[in-house]
Amino acid sequence: MRKLSRAILKLGAYYLLLTFPVAAHTENISHQSQSAAFSSSHFTITDEGTTQKPDIIFIPGLSEGRDIWANEALRLSSDYHLHMLQINGFAGQKFPHNTSRFFLLPSVVKQLHNYITTRHMHPVLIGHSLGGLIALMLSQQYPQDVSKIIVVDTLPFYGNLYGPQATVENTKKIALATRDNIVHQNPEQAKQAQKQIAQMLALSPAGQQYVLINTQTSDPAIVAQALYEDAQTDLRPQILSNKVKTLVLYAYDPTLYGKTDQKTPAGDYMETIFKAGYKNMPDVTLVRIDNSRHLIMFDQPEAMHKAIEDFLR
Secondary structure (H helix, E strand, C coil): CHHHHHHHHHHHHHHHCCCCCCCCCHHHCCCCEECCCCCCCCEEEEEEECCCCCEEEEECCCCCCHHHHHHHHHHHCCCCEEEEEEECCCCCCCCCCCCCCCCHHHHHHHHHHHHHHHCCCCCEEEEECHHHHHHHHHHHHCHHHCCEEEEECCCCEHHHHHCCCCCCCCCHHHHHHHHHHHHHCCHHHHHHHHHHHHHHHCCCHHHHHHHHHCCCCCCHHHHHHHHHHHHCCECHHHHCCCCCEEEEEEEECCCCCCECCCCCEHHHHHHHHHHHHHCCCCCEEEEEEECCCCCHHHHCHHHHHHHHHHHHC
């Protein structure tokens, strides 16, 4: 078990070093326009898909652009009105200099609530990683805002990557250290980590290339702060009261770290903490996506789309 603990700690460290912005390719989706009459200090939203159809808001993860959802959005665009969010400071999108860099996640949640209510919509939220956490936070604070949520490879407490006994308190030091490391690491250090991170986050060459190419266009200070807040947010105590209908997709690849002891593949540990994290949520469906790593939309796009499509019906 000591070897397993070391492997999980390594897993957590790599996820906490995650910085993978993207190059925009959402021009493939029709009817794209900047959402009018709404201003946010923390994100932008484009309107896509088909107006007068049910609303879906796509939320990307840490250092991701809205275009991480491009393929899935294209497949849903004829039947839904899509709202493609991108957080400022990620993937080449500038963060306003006169805006506080602290309490990023609460600000995004509050401003997304305002976006939803000013448009009198009742959308589905679909979020990946950090975007999934934002979807969970909003659905817990403003359950009346949403009809359903879909979270893709998101834990209600990121700290469980360090082990089942992790808490906000006993993981704070490593979260702080990681935040500082991201801000102060030099380009050579970042470059050395990129290939390892890319291989850990995606099985597909396209997904790995996606990570490698797009590690330099996010604001390190924003990435570091968002990641710190992510790691220090524990939604498990509120899960029981969150009655919003929820789909959780999680990646499963037992080959990622091999067997960390003689009995337990690390992939099985990941499955265990996903099931434990959501076990008390009243209306949740968990779907395991086999042969995938964190970037499910690259590794298993068909399986992801089928699960999303089935849930939306």
